[in-house]
Amino acid sequence: MHPTASLVIVVLVAFRVIQCSLSTTRPKVAVSCVIPNEVQAGICVPPGDCPAFQRINEIGELSSTGRISFLRELYCDIDADQSGVCCPRNSLLSYRQPTLNESLPRRDRTVFATRFGENDSFQCGDSSMINKVRGGKIAAIDEFPWMAMLLYGPSNAPGCGGALISSSFVITAAHCLVGKNVQDKGNLKFVRLGEYDINRDPDCMVEGNYEDCTDGKQDVKPKRVIPHPEYSSSQFSQHHDLGLIQLERSVSFSDFIRHICLPPMAESVLTSPGTKYNVCGWGRTNFFRAGLGGDSLSPIKLKTTLPYFDHGECQEIYRAKKLSLGSGQLCAGGQKADTCAGDSGSPLMFFDRKEGTWLLTGVVSMGVKECGMEGMPGIYTNVGQYVSWIKKTANV
Known part of the structure; x- marks a missing residue:
């Protein structure tokens, strides 16, 4: 092959490699989004890249329903796999009014709480019928209504989580029921259902033109705890780390308290x-x-x-x-x-x-x-x- 032809081939191959490299590193197109209480659209970016978001994302500022609701409204999707927050296009700016109006009528959920009929069971695994599931880190007030908080010792301190699987049983990890972890925390005192914000009761969020409020948390005493029979708290690898809690009483289902579905076996x-x-x-x-x-x-x-x-x-x-x-x-x-x-x-x-x-x-x-x-x-x-x-x- 002629040396010039070889040089041309090398140059073409190199050009193709560079072209592919450029195409894979091409920056993503900026995603526009809506900032509550503002006319100008924002841009969807990772939370850590938005100084305005960091300035208001202080735990001391989260005592108001309006502020928490505002934070949730900022969440947006950068792409199919990554959520972000809606940030002012000028990163030096702050949000003009970082809260939502709390003086709104409360949403009437009565019709939804009985929509399956008085004698029908609520469908398992059915999360919110009102608030659609969104991206972001802060859950909606009625999202994952089977979540349980386990409270331990004389101070009723939160120590573990769990999930409601029926009106009278909660599933959790066995190490939350027996062993050194429980000895350190104290005995399991209550299973809390319907919780959202541990600092308030009932909990409320602004959703559209309404204030959406829970029915209040329910603390139910455990009747018995049942770690899996093959679980050993002394085993380092923690095989069979699963347990059940039978509640002292059955709970009534609502939009804020429901049970999750068990999976099909070997799915x-x-x-x-x-x-x-x-x-x-x-x-x-x-x-x-x-x-x-x-x-x-x-x-x-x-x-x-x-x-x-x-x-x-x-x-x-x-x-x-x-x-x-x-x-x-x-x-x-x-x-x-x-x-x-x-x-x-x-x-x-x-x-x-x-x-x-x-x-x-x-x-x-x-x-x-x-x-x-x-x-x-x-x-x-x-x-x-x-x-x-x-x-x-x-x-x-």
């Missing part, structure tokens, strides 16, 4: 690459810029999305920590995130788009102490492996 689609989960709770968080320590709980119900993490890779990571994963455990997360929304015992959830319902996929078991450590997934008890035991024990 592989729930634990396969590409699967996205949600976790929710009042867990350790650095979501609020100031006013909370690193190990403090969030006062407001938070949520986040987590990807499935390959079981084999997860085994390799934790094998170095002398921990052995079993078939009854699954891994999720492992990406850099700014929220550890789920407390121990909280549900790992999958939304079944075909049926329009939420399925209980896992229960928060253990993981790294620091939130959002890239490459370090959390470990969850795989509920699908225990459906037979759950149904038999809870009679569901």
Whole structure:
């Protein structure tokens, strides 16, 4: 081949490589969004890239319904996989009026609370019928209504999470019921349902032209606690970390208290690459810029999305920590995130788009102490492996 021809081929190949490189690094198109109380549109960016958002995202400023509602309204979607906040286009500016009007009529939910008929059961896994599920870290007031908060000791301190699976049973992690963790916290005193903001009762949020308020929290005493029979609190790997709480009384379902669906047994689609989960709770968080320590709980119900993490890779990571994963455990997360929304015992959830319902996929078991450590997934008890035991024990 002639040297000149060879040179032309090399140049063309190099040009193609550069062209491909440029196409993959091309910046994303800015997404416009609406800032409440302002005429000029904003731009959707990651929360950490918006100084105006950081200035108002203080825990001391979240005592008002209007401020929390304003923060939720700022959430937007940067793309299909990433949520952001609506920021002023001039990053030096602040939000002009960072609150929403609280002097609004309350939404009447009576018709929704009885929409299935007096003698019908509420459908499991049915979250809000009024407020659509949105992106962002702050959950809607009626989002994930099966969430339970477990209160321990003489001070009724929050210590674990759980999920309502029937009118009289809550599922959680076994280590929330027996072992050293319980000895340190004190005995389980109450299961709290219908909670949103631990600093207020009832809780309210501004939604459109209405103020949407809960019916108030319910603290129910446990009748008995049932750790899985094969669970051992002394086992480092925490296999079979699953338990049930039978409530002292059955609870009535409403838009703010409902039960989540159990998964079909051995449903592989729930634990396969590409699967996205949600976790929710009042867990350790650095979501609020100031006013909370690193190990403090969030006062407001938070949520986040987590990807499935390959079981084999997860085994390799934790094998170095002398921990052995079993078939009854699954891994999720492992990406850099700014929220550890789920407390121990909280549900790992999958939304079944075909049926329009939420399925209980896992229960928060253990993981790294620091939130959002890239490459370090959390470990969850795989509920699908225990459906037979759950149904038999809870009679569901």
